[in-house]
Amino acid sequence: MSEGSYQRLWDSSHVTLQELLDQEQPMLQPVPTREWQSFQYRLSSLYLYYLGLLRGFDTLYDQMVQPQKRRLLRRLLDSVAGRVLELKDEMVRVDMCEWHCLDHVLRDLGLTPADLEVPIPKYFRQEQSSILQERELMLAEILSRMEPVSFQEVEPVMSRTEAIILLQTAERARQGRLRATFIREIRREEERDRKMRESGWHRLNPNQAAITIQKVWKGYLQRKHTQYDRQTEMEFIGMIPLPGLVEHASVANLRQDVRRFRQIEKEEEFQLAISKTHDALRETEGPDIKEKMKEQIRQWFIECHALTGRFPNYPDESLGGSNQIFSDKTPEQVKMELENPVQESTKKEDKNKEKEKEKKKAKEDKTKKSVRQLLNEADTMLKALPSKFIPLINAGHEEYKSKVPGSHPPSSIDSQPLVTPPHTLLSLQVDELMRQELKNLRLAVDREEERPFKAPKKKNVKKKAGKKKGGGPVPSSARSLASLFEELVVFGLLKKCKAVLLKDFVGDCLYLGSTLSLAHKLPMPSLFDVRQNMALYGVLRLGSPDIHSMAPLIRSILLVGPSGVGKKMLVNAVCTETGANLFDLSPANLQGKYPGKAGVQMLVHIVFKVARLLQPSVIWIGNAEKNFYKKVPKEEKEMDPKRIKKDLTKALRLLNPGDRVMLIGTTNQPQLAEMKGLRRTYERILFMPRPDYASRYVLWKHMLHMEKIQVTQTHLDISALARVSDGYTPGHILQAIRLVLTERRLLQLSRRPLMASEFLAHLAKLEPVYREEEASLKVWYFKIPLGMKKIEFNKDLEAEETRLAKEKKKRK
Template identity: 35%
Template sequence: MANVTYDLQWRGSINELIDQLETERLLDVSSDGKSWTDIAYVYIRYIQIYRQLEEAYDQVVHPQKRVDLRFTLEACIGRLLEIKYWLVKLNHLHEAVSLDDILLDLKLSPDVLEIPVPQFYTIDRREDLERRNNFLHALMEKYNKTPPASGPPPPLRLPPLAIDEAVLMIQSQERGRQLRTKVKEIRLVKRLQEEELRHQRQGGELLSPDDAATKIQSIVRGFLDRRRMKRIAHNELLFIGMRPPPRDPNEDPLLVEAQNKARRKDVQARNKEEYDNALAPIKKKVKESEGLDMREFVQDKINRWFIENRDPKTGDYPDIPDEADAGSKYIMNPLPKLVVIPEPEEKKKKDPRAEKIAANRAAAKKAKEKARKAEAKQGKGRREEVVKPPEETCPIYFRDHIRKAINTYCTRWQDKDETSNFHQKHDVELVKDAIRPSIFEELRKEVDIEMRTLLENLKEMVIAERAARLGKQGRKGRRGKKGGKKKKKKSGNMALLMMQFLGIGPAKGKGKGRKPRDPTADRSLESLYAELVGNGIIQPCPPRKFSEYVGGYNFLGSTLEKAKITPDPSIAQIRQLMIEYCVLSLGSQFLNEKAPPIKTLLLFGSRRVGKTLLVHAAAHAAGANLFNLTPSNTDGLYPGKQVNLMMHMVFKVAKVMAPSIIYIDEVEKVFVTEKRKAREMAGTELSNRIRKELLKAVKNLVPGDRILIIGCTYRPMDCTTKNDSKNFVNFFNKHIFVPLPDYASLRLLWPALISRHGGSLTHEFDLSTLCHLSQGYTQGDIEQVIGTVLTKRRLMKLPTNPLTVEEITDVLFKLRPVDKESDLVIRDWSLTLPENKKKEEVMKEKAKDEKGRQSRATNRSKSAK
């Protein structure tokens, strides 16, 4: 597509953002749940705007447009995360929000809710990621470490057949082959007999070879002549423009689109390189042409400040503030003077009536307090009024950034004429406007240094003149130096006042306590990284994608909720939650600092349902480092008290090389404190040895660290004690249940996995029956079955011998599905989560209110009778 296409797409997104801000202004976003539907509409609209902006940013080639477009995109993502946070809050903390009824009202398909992974998280960091991966693989080879398995599970190994069973199978196969050969011969003989009988019934004799050849020739010549005339007619229509030219069969539209996008990426890189190379010459040119005026402006301001603040008695000049005190910035933008409004004389006079009223109020208050204390002693104290905390509202931080992005677009790009800029090169005037503040700052610092030198010389001259006049040059010079020191101290106080006024001063209470000692302060980051790789804690992230986690959307979620049935999150909703919580805020420093914080996340569900796949996909999409702190992976490493060193190294490297994901499988073992159970779960070392340091490290994480801890478990109920369960649940900010695939997901899963393994399905394949038979099996089981069935030899026979349901079920039924009791135990444990408890309380309150309303209606009807 052309450049103007994406410019129009950007313009349309800006217009929709303006409409969204107006819609939000008219909304009631209170926490009573009344605005849930309106917030859901806003959420869906922001997803659509985000998709448009992400596509436009991926394909725009103008380097300066990309800067402003990225700011708009990040502001939209941040607002999307804020709306999702508030939507979950209104949904009683349930992460999987059912929007099927709203999609039905808007006449939209569930594909609208699919959030694409931002491509610029990895594309803009391509060179850094390549260098990091090369360094990681070099260390893996050095320490003889194998990367984690990322491919499909190995084929199912069936037990060997007994000799009698093998003989019977061979016999049946051979008898079948002989029967098929005999059937072919019988069919050939029967066809010849039918042909001879047909000729006899026609009453004619068979044609001679010459007659048969003549008849064939006439038919062939007629066919060739008709084809020639069609070709002539087609060429004539092409010549006069009545028919479009034929398309090359080798030019696939999807392939052409991919080639065009790759070409635009090359143009992006070239324009960006030209833009970066042009910054230095343009900066030099602006400095030469406008630098003198900037220097004169700063000098005039400082000179005027000298004259205005000179001591009239002594003639001393004030000191220029130090650079730590903002330098001449303070001179050009001084602190506002505090204006003290004098109290009017009328109020200063005491009013005897006011004094009397105040005395009466004080006496009444004192008597009331005395009576309350007396009642409290007798056990009849009054209830103290409960101060309700302020009602929480929807975050609105990114709304201002959206307004700023809209203003930037309207002032720079809306009315800009780019008819002459066909190749979308950078705009020199915009570059000058962007670099002028930095040039002014550099020149201001240079002028400050020059003016400080000039001021020192001027002060020496004043002191020398004064000393010569009084005859006390040496003593006055020494006093002048002492005075200068005092003034510098005063300047430091002024700096502190300036910083406090601007809101950039040091926070109160910080810096008083001692910082914890860093045991690795004398080691480089490369050595720490290499040690963690050598111990298998840092692992290469397999290139998995969220599209591999195949599944559909639940179209009956809202209906089930209205019937007071909590539905399982669908596969599509889990993909959406993982992208929102693990990718969007983790891949951007700006979003991670300001978006609703998420430090920890728990994935729980049965075995082999795709939890590890989701973790790998999130790390790959965000371009994050993957740290594996699974107890089985760290068993035997850093024994005893050295575990504190391991945790310190992990979090230190994770912060410096952010974004980072710390993956802990079987995370319930970390939180078990019961000694007997901990010994049963332990290997060489106790599994819960990292718990104390893990809690401390997570507590010290601040927004902007870009570290996410993801725990996976299929036995969360192993934390049996009340204290263990409470610590385990409260440690994670988000809890996501990964269920077994339902029928709708299986309808998509079977064809997708068969196609991924190189197979295909025909129209005769009974997919519906297979989905019914495979309910209760996990995604890992299904992929293992397909890998067992579709061997290389079987794939070669697929064109002539299509795949059948019986082949798959023969292998499928040799695996055991997930036990219903174990799945029910996990579901019962999920009822102890805070979101389920809160929803249960809300449901009870609603039922109580409904019962009260019905009883009041009954009483009114009885009284009316």
């Protein structure tokens, strides 16, 4: 695509953005609870439109060259992504469910299931590629030093006589197989000659011979024509990729890479233009601006001295220096901020505590009300919560309208926005001069020496008694980040994640979800829904610091599902897409490491400290139910799986917006754990059932394609395989495919096509997920608060519909 094409996409995206901003205001108006279906429909349609807008802004930011447009695009891209996350939380609140049935909304809006896919911005990994390479090199260096010690393998020793006997056995077996094949061919030829002698030679006249040759030749030609017609038809309907599609894709990728190199060149030009503009501003207007700033600061000195009787402290560089003086504040306000930072911090803490208490009371009041009361009360209303990202989106849209007046602007740099406020350029020089002048004024007027700047006092931490100087582990504050990083790698707590993309977690969406919902049935999520939730909850939040700081905070996720469904694959995919570090705090991995109560505290402290310093980070806990066992089994008492429980919940509460650290737990037996403990630790619980028919069909097709097998050119019935493999997980399907498609079988594909019956024997040997196991997981999931709300809501809806039906019958 050319620059003009991207500019047209840029203009059309802003037209769509204006329409969406017009729809935002009606969503804030309250709606009766009885109309929750229409409210849900409007919320879902707004969510889908924002997803499409996010997809367009991602393409534009990845390929547009002009630096100033890209800065505006980056702000809009992050703001739209944050708005998508807000709408997702609203949909969960209204639907009382983590997955949503949007097939009827797609049908009404004329969209396809592909429009449900959550786009992952490409800059997540591109802009931190150098950091990721440094971390990989550091990790590889540490692992290479560990390899001779920890991975030393003992090779089996074989004597010379045993080796000769082994070679002789293999060679004799090979010669025997060749001799058997040769004798079999000789016997076949002898049998053929004997039959010919017994039946006699069949002779044809010239006409019969010509007809026979014509039959064979015409049959051959017809088969060729039929195969060609079938190939062209399959290419036309998109079942087979076009022959030149790979070449076109490579050319398109090459052009995209060229545009990315042009982005780097234009960015360098932009930075050079900024430096030139600033230098020119300093040379031409610098002296006059300095004098004006000095006069204003002197005036501030005089006003503060008239109010308080003495000169104020000059703002420290960490607080912004003279920029704080030029803000729209009175001298009294600036003085209070500088001299009483401790009081303000305590007041803020008190206010925050009061707000937390009020929130807790409000949550308790909400949980006390049942869904039946919400349906019957006339005063209860539904409305969308105010958004933090709408003002940012609106500001970006207004900037676009003010700076792009209709025509396509050139890709060159616009010189007008390069001028920055003058006091920001010269503030450091002026601050040094005015600090010295303030010192002289104090000596001359008040005869007072310079007062040091009072920083907020830190609370004294009492040292624990009973510890000697040489004992105990070295505190992490006295160690460097590199040493802590190496210690976690050596102990196996920091691991290298597998390179897996989120799109490799294959699954199809649920096409009959709305139909089941109308029948008051609870449809189970598909693998597509699980992938979408992980993209929203994990990838989008961890990928950008701006999105994480303003989006609804989610610190932890729990993935619940049978083994083999792909829980660990999703954890690796989140790390791969965001470039996050992977910390493994599974109970089995912690056995024998950091013993004692102090050791556990040190372990959690080091892990969370390194995770914060090397953001983004993912802390994974496999078999998460073991941390919250109702009763620890005898064979696991030595492991002590519950020892990390208290410190983990405390450390999670300290994570604030902007700390891109997420805890992801995986479990296939949540029934063994205490419900309260899991609910306190994990904020979002995602259920992953075994795949349905549509997902199994896509899985078989995708996995066979990964083995370089064209399904359309074989006699393989994918539909039959998807039907037969009901109850099997993606891990089972992959295992069966690998067992069948050996190297020898792949070489035989040209002579012997692949058949569906070959997979059945291997599938029969595997243990499927029985309905009882999945039913127990469903029962557990609907015992969590969100699941209980959904069940109660459906029951109340059914009761309301039966009551209305009875009233209609009475009227008749």
